[in-house]
Amino acid sequence: MVKRGKVTKITRPRHLEGEIDLPGDKSISHRAIILNGLASGKAKISNFAPGRDCVSTVNCLRNLGVKIQPKGAPLSSHLLISGTGGELQESQNVLDAGNSATTMRLLSGLLAGQPILSIITGDSSLRSRPMGRVLEPLRLMGASIWGRSHNSLAPLVIKGSPLQGTDFDLAVPSAQVKSAILLAGLQAQGETILRHKVVSRDHSERLLQQMGANIVIEDKSIFLRPLSQPLTPIDLNIPGDISSAAYFLVAGAIHPYAKITLRNCGINPTRTGILDALEAMGVQIKRENARMEGNEPVADISIETSDLKGVDIGGDIIPRLIDEIPVLAVAGCIAKGKTTIRGAGELRVKESDRIANISLELSKMGAEIEELPDGMVINGGKPLTGTEVDSHGDHRIAMSLAIAGLVAKGETIINKAGVVEISYPSFWQSIDVFSRTEDTYLSTSTG
Secondary structure, rough: OOOEEEEEEOOOOEEEEEEEEEEHHHHHHHHHHHHHHHHEHHHHHHOOOOHHHHHHHHHHHOOOOOOOEOOOOOOOOEEEOOOOOOOOOOOOEEEEEOOOOHHHHHHHHHHHOOOEEEEEEOOOOOOHEEEEEEEHHHHHHHOOEEEEHHHEEEEEEEEEOOOEEOOEOOOOOHHHHHHHHHHHHOOOOEEEEEEEEOOOOOOOHHHHHHHOEEEEEEEEEEEEEOOOOOOOOOOEEEEOHHHHHHHHHHHHOOOEEEEEEEEEEEEOOOOOOOHHHHHHHHOEEEEEEEEEEEEEEEEEEEEEEEOOOOOOOOOOHHEEEEHHHHHHHHHHHHOOOOEEEOOOOOHHHOOHHHHHHHHHHHOOOEEEEEOOEEEEEEEEEOOOOEEEEEOOOOHHHHHHHHHHHHEEEOOOEEEEEEHHHHHHOHHHHHHHEEEOOOOOOEEEEEE
């Protein structure tokens, strides 16, 4: 098992075969526990995302008076939540969001309307990420929120205030900003209207509809009335995370001898940009056993070795695959021809500068990548060669480099690989499942 602070070494296995159940979707897990924490009554959450980001949300909610069982570490994938009915307790301590921007941004919206004082911070990476895009609309609603650097950076101080509904245009297609405003709108006086040109992931809207909120979605506008009574708790089996699936979708497509199945994968259309992009590159993807889980579409997905071609990726698809672009870049390295990714400037302000870092590290492996201000140009079809690379403390960079290592010649050494625990703690075990024991070499040593 790989732990943070260790070095991971990977060589290409002869085959990638098998099937796994995916860990719970991180985005849905955050929202399910926050909204059920506001509800009146108890709810059971199954397949809760195991990564440290969602643990941060659990710990913050516990400090705010939400009862979540069982206690202890590691966090169970099956949780029982006793909601507060909408009234949170003031935390005696500073709330720690860890590395999770979702935790910080969503709780900012939630806490803005609570009659308590809250301080929320995070690790050094999170304290450098932009918060102004969330604080601006919340302050327009009457929120009293302060932060460093002219109210643009954490730590944040939030003094709960009476809020007013707003009519706001979302300039950036961010589900985190949208969700923060909706959480504030639940507690505001009057209607909250959100308008957006490009649709972002809609997990908050789906949960709010199911839990009895007065929310109407019309084309690219959302209309939300404040709560007249507490939300109704709902039991949920969280679908598998398609962002976690993306690594093995790409691995199955680019490895010369691969056939893998990913069970229980969420296929919400606001999240399936990775499937669309891979299919445009010539990958054959099978969707089977389609069903609904907690108002979310789910299916089992199978993929096998494919001949990939370069494509142009940009426009409205970008918000639907923003987290998957680093591993999509790996696919672009193997695809024949040129792959161009544009409109993804948001990657510059994630846990790391993902455009710069994935371009740098894949170039060390022999890829030919031209970095753009908002994306990259990849001249594909050139074999990758294992070498020493670095995750830059970013879980998605680490996992993307691991997938590159599964098809590279020789040994790939990934520094700071333990950071994958932020979102996918069992990532290395999943690689073991797909890699035949006699063919794979995956080890760790102190580094």
